[in-house]
Amino acid sequence: MDGRRRGVTSAAGHVCGSCKRPVDTVVERYKSFGVFVPAWTAGPCRNPQCEEYVPEYALIGWARGVRPGRSGRRST
Numbered sequence: 001m002d003g004r005r006r007g008v009t010s011a012a013g014h015v016c017g018s019c020k021r022p023v024d025t026v027v028e029r030y031k032s033f034g035v036f037v038p039a040w041t042a043g044p045c046r047n048p049q050c051e052e053y054v055p056e057y058a059l060i061g062w063a064r065g066v067r068p069g070r071s072g073r074r075s076t
Helices: none
Strands: 025-032 035-042
Touching: none
Parallel strands: none
Antiparallel strands: 025 035
16 A cells, blocks of 8 residues: 555446446345345436436436336336
């Protein structure tokens, strides 16, 4: 540790597929054998210059294709 700062991505290494900047890690869940199991995935990109940008006030389900009022099912 020589006091220099290094550019570090998130601990899990999740980056935006478009701009390659680090993104937050979010927890989703799925059901397996009757038990909900956590799955850590990449969150939405918050870089305004990115083509996959999602504003802070948008619901995360909307960024992933889940429409409101559809029981959490993804739209196709």
